[in-house]
Amino acid sequence: MRRPFIAGNWKLNKSIDAASALAQKIVEGVTPDMEVDVTIAPPFTALAAVREVIESSPIALAAQNCYPEARGAFTGEVSPLLLRDAGCQYVIVGHSERRHLLNESNDFINRKVRAVIGSDLHVILCVGETLEERENGKTFNVLSKQLKECFLGVPASVSQQITVAYEPVWAIGTGKTATPDQAQEVHCFLRDMLDRNFGGEASKIIPILYGGSVKPDNIAALLAEPDIDGALVGGASLKAEDFLALIRNALGM
Numbered sequence: 446m447r448r449p450f451i452a453g454n455w456k457l458n459k460s461i462d463a464a465s466a467l468a469q470k471i472v473e474g475v476t477p478d479m480e481v482d483v484t485i486a487p488p489f490t491a492l493a494a495v496r497e498v499i500e501s502s503p504i505a506l507a508a509q510n511c512y513p514e515a516r517g518a519f520t521g522e523v524s525p526l527l528l529r530d531a532g533c534q535y536v537i538v539g540h541s542e543r544r545h546l547l548n549e550s551n552d553f554i555n556r557k558v559r560a561v562i563g564s565d566l567h568v569i570l571c572v573g574e575t576l577e578e579r580e581n582g583k584t585f586n587v588l589s590k591q592l593k594e595c596f597l598g599v600p601a602s603v604s605q606q607i608t609v610a611y612e613p614v615w616a617i618g619t620g621k622t623a624t625p626d627q628a629q630e631v632h633c634f635l636r637d638m639l640d641r642n643f644g645g646e647a648s649k650i651i652p653i654l655y656g657g658s659v660k661p662d663n664i665a666a667l668l669a670e671p672d673i674d675g676a677l678v679g680g681a682s683l684k685a686e687d688f689l690a691l692i693r694n695a696l697g698m
């Protein structure tokens with residue numbers, strides 16, 4: 446089994462002080478003997494403060510988004526190079542909130558994926574179908590298009606820098622989780638797609654996280670599935686007690 450990977454996506458939440466306090470509690474709760482990779486994604490404004498708090502801990506720093514250009518006249522945008530400078534090791538790309546609220550296309554997300562990898566950072570690519578797409582039997586078509594188009598031009602040699610997060614849009618922030626069976630069916634399909642896209646070895650290395658209303662009480666059943674390697678957690682990552690309980694339950698502690 447791949448080592449469990451738990452990522453907390455704080456979205457548009459937490460002032461600098463609140464983010465530092467939450468990060469401090471996570472540092473205290475995740476001890477180096479725990480066989481888990483943990484990363485947290487605060488808002489941009491709190492990256493520097495959180496970086497200081499987690500500096501000598503095993504917790505990694507992630508950004509929630511980036512712009513695909515390295516520098517230039519792009520008011521309000523942040524490049525992967527600047528995120529690396531700010532101490533990030535991971536960048537989340539293609540989150541459904543950005544796809545839907547900001548109309549981000551697979552093509553634009555592909556540029557971001559390549560920019561993140563080209564800046565020696567690790568990308569967490571989110572994919573997922575809407576409820577309408579699922580009900581119309583289009584889940585696998587949508588996912589295969591997202592994966593293919595978002596990884597266009599990305600070689601298998603960088604697979605160590607890639608994580609995929611399956612986040613069914615209908616399960617994000619709604620309290621509706623995909624059942625472990627539903628999630629496993631899709632993860633298995635995605636693993637197969639990665640195999641076709643990058644070749645066998647890469648598809649074994651690339652972690653596939655599940656996201657969408659993951660909580661301390663459903664993480665263990667999800668992780669028991671062979672192709673679910675961890676979770677991208679929104680709501681339950683905003684309180685240290687919940688996030689730490691989720692990590693402990695992921696490890697069966």
Ligand code: PGA
Pocket residue numbers: 454612616617618619620656657658659677678679680681
């Ligand atoms: P949620 O969010 O855990 O609050 O459903 C998950 C995500 O959007 O990454």
